[in-house]
Amino acid sequence: MGVLVSLRWWLVFGVGMCLLPLVVSTGTLRILVFAQFLAIFAMSWDILSGRTGYISFGHPFLIGIAGYTTAMLTYHLGVPLYFSIPAAVVATMIGSIFFFIPALRTRGTYFAVVTLAFMEVLYHLMQVVQPKLTGGTRGLSGLPTIILGAVPNYYLSFGVMFVIGVGLWLLIRTRLGTALSTIRMDEDAARSSGLNTTKLKLFAFMLSAFVAGIGGALYTHYLGSIAPRGIFDISFLFSILIAALIGGAGTIVGPIMGAYFLTLLLEFLRPYLPGPERYLIYGAITLLAYYYAPKGFHNIFGLLWQRLGALGRRE
Amino acid sequence: MTDLLEVRDLTKRFGGLTAVRNLGFSVSEGESLGLIGPNGAGKTTVFNLIMSELRQDSGELFFQGREISKYPTHARVKLGIARTYQVPRPFGEMTVTENIRMGMMPDDLWQMLTKGPQHDAERDIGKDVGFSEREVAMYPGELSMGNLRKLELARTIAAEPKLLLLDEVFAGLTVGEIAQISELLVEKRKQGLTYIMVSHDLRALAPLVDRVVVMSFGAIIAEGTFKEVIADKKVREAYLGQ
Ligand SMILES: Nc1ncnc2c1ncn2[C@@H]1O[C@H](COP(=O)(O)OP(=O)(O)OP(=O)(O)O)[C@@H](O)[C@H]1O
Ligand SMILES: [Mg+2]
Numbered sequence: 336m337g338v339l340v341s342l343r344w345w346l347v348f349g350v351g352m353c354l355l356p357l358v359v360s361t362g363t364l365r366i367l368v369f370a371q372f373l374a375i376f377a378m379s380w381d382i383l384s385g386r387t388g389y390i391s392f393g394h395p396f397l398i399g400i401a402g403y404t405t406a407m408l409t410y411h412l413g414v415p416l417y418f419s420i421p422a423a424v425v426a427t428m429i430g431s432i433f434f435f436i437p438a439l440r441t442r443g444t445y446f447a448v449v450t451l452a453f454m455e456v457l458y459h460l461m462q463v464v465q466p467k468l469t470g471g472t473r474g475l476s477g478l479p480t481i482i483l484g485a486v487p488n489y490y491l492s493f494g495v496m497f498v499i500g501v502g503l504w505l506l507i508r509t510r511l512g513t514a515l516s517t518i519r520m521d522e523d524a525a526r527s528s529g530l531n532t533t534k535l536k537l538f539a540f541m542l543s544a545f546v547a548g549i550g551g552a553l554y555t556h557y558l559g560s561i562a563p564r565g566i567f568d569i570s571f572l573f574s575i576l577i578a579a580l581i582g583g584a585g586t587i588v589g590p591i592m593g594a595y596f597l598t599l600l601l602e603f604l605r606p607y608l609p610g611p612e613r614y615l616i617y618g619a620i621t622l623l624a625y626y627y628a629p630k631g632f633h634n635i636f637g638l639l640w641q642r643l644g645a646l647g648r649r650e
Numbered sequence: 651m652t653d654l655l656e657v658r659d660l661t662k663r664f665g666g667l668t669a670v671r672n673l674g675f676s677v678s679e680g681e682s683l684g685l686i687g688p689n690g691a692g693k694t695t696v697f698n699l700i701m702s703e704l705r706q707d708s709g710e711l712f713f714q715g716r717e718i719s720k721y722p723t724h725a726r727v728k729l730g731i732a733r734t735y736q737v738p739r740p741f742g743e744m745t746v747t748e749n750i751r752m753g754m755m756p757d758d759l760w761q762m763l764t765k766g767p768q769h770d771a772e773r774d775i776g777k778d779v780g781f782s783e784r785e786v787a788m789y790p791g792e793l794s795m796g797n798l799r800k801l802e803l804a805r806t807i808a809a810e811p812k813l814l815l816l817d818e819v820f821a822g823l824t825v826g827e828i829a830q831i832s833e834l835l836v837e838k839r840k841q842g843l844t845y846i847m848v849s850h851d852l853r854a855l856a857p858l859v860d861r862v863v864v865m866s867f868g869a870i871i872a873e874g875t876f877k878e879v880i881a882d883k884k885v886r887e888a889y890l891g892q
Contacts, residue, residue, distance in 0.1 A: 538759055
């Protein structure tokens with residue numbers, strides 16, 4: 336019962352989004368599909384970086400492992416999706432060990448740079464090593480899709496995002512979630528409180544990779560193609576980081592809000608900003624968010640809610 | 651009495667500085683030991699070594715007869731050693747009770763996930779160290795120095811240690827707060843807690859310890875009851891010399 340009460344906003348959100356296809360165009364739904372995939376990636380980033388403070392600049396590395404695994408399995412071997420997608424998730428979790436090992440020794444900026452380097456390395460590897468397998472610079476296209484049409488894909492991406500969102504949101508409310516955040520605040524003090532921070536970090540990395548793996552595999556089959564430049568792309572990385580940051584890192588709800596906001600904003604601005612100007616937008620939003628809402632929108636809504644509550648009580 | 655902790659020939663160097671030099675002492679079960687010495691004597695470094703927050707260059711550490719040098723920090727806590735920090739290090743974005751919660755965490759992730767926090771126990775520990783009902787819901791940023799020290803103590807007590815390392819728990823506390831913490835320590839001792847107390851406040855320390863070890867420049871210069879060491883010439887020189 337208590338769980339249901341705390342989930343009431345999720346229920347409202349879920350019902351609202353399920354009704355949306357009745358009122359908006361399929362064009363808008365297609366945009367929202369991108370927002371929902373971005374939300375999955377941003378949540379994956381958030382459960383690792385937002386919670387534990389190990390800032391990943393290499394999330395496309397994880398997403399790329401998932402995408403390429405399922406792409407190659409289906410393209411070359413004709414493996415069915417119900418097998419290739421779980422395989423991609425497992426591969427991503429194994430790949431995340433590449434992130435975890437430096438996290439045993441480095442923190443902060445060093446860790447961020449190492450993850451960025453992994454992304455870059457994979458970008459080049461995918462193009463030169465075994466181009467027959469990976470499709471080289473062009474990548475692989477003509478991959479099988481899970482379902483067809485804007486509406487089914489909208490529901491699929493929303494459903495997956497929603498389940499992941501609720502799951503992670505409940506998780507950060509447990510003692511385990513609190514323990515993960517002690518790593519961000521003071522890892523040494525966490526250890527001397529008796530927390531096995533290595534185990535906790537491994538858990539956070541695996542969970543983050545699990546989510547990135549699901550998102551990456553589904554996204555690849557939604558697009559029907561994968562190419563190094565689309566995945567291991569700084570613009571893609573920026574979108575993930577900014578969605579999480581402007582929404583409010585560490586909150587799970589924040590990255591979802593941030594993903595919808597960023598996707599819709601960029602779509603709205605698209606006619607005015609055809610090319611690399613979008614980087615300016617990334618910079619501008621980040622600055623604005625930093626100055627006016629350093630804890631993200633998530634917090635603005637929280638504050639508004641408190642204000643409204645205070646007004647209500649006064650009357 | 652058996653030794654709860656034995657420190658044997660411990661040495662720690664920072665570059666050219668030997669912060670701890672061939673140090674050896676032991677604490678028996680139920681005993682309380684004072685560890686004193688002038689600023690920079692190496693007291694906090696000894697605690698860091700016991701907790702594995704620093705690695706010794708040489709020497710051994712025995713806890714309940716077991717050599718623990720290979721144990722990482724959290725494993726030492728699980729064995730039953732806990733410490734407070736001289737400069738309080740609370741988790742800044744957590745309330746007092748949430749900070750205490752971190753001291754009570756199980757080792758198993760599944761239990762962390764499925765078993766809820768013990769709200770009553772957390773609040774009781776908070777009250778034991780002297781927090782009011784209102785204060786246990788506050789964040790570290792809103793607490794006075796005295797309250798931050800209490801929080802350090804509360805979080806370590808929550809881990810139910812057999813051996814507690816207290817680093818300057820009285821600094822910045824009022825006379826009333828010192829009395830309150832002292833009372834709590836006396837109470838905990840009756841329940842079987844062993845502790846090593848570092849304090850510059852010798853008057854507060856004296857009634858709380860059975861025996862005192864005095865350090866200066868990383869080495870032990872005197873050992874005995876409080877009265878004995880205070881009367882010692884080398885000790886007086888070390889304290890006056892600074
Ligand atoms: N991490 C470190 N790196 C380099 N030097 C250190 C480090 N920690 C301590 N020291 C040095 O080792 C010596 C012992 O320091 P320590 O903090 O153990 O002294 P202390 O007895 O606790 O002093 P105080 O009473 O001032 O707390 C000092 O000279 C200090 O500067
Ligand atoms: Mg000290």
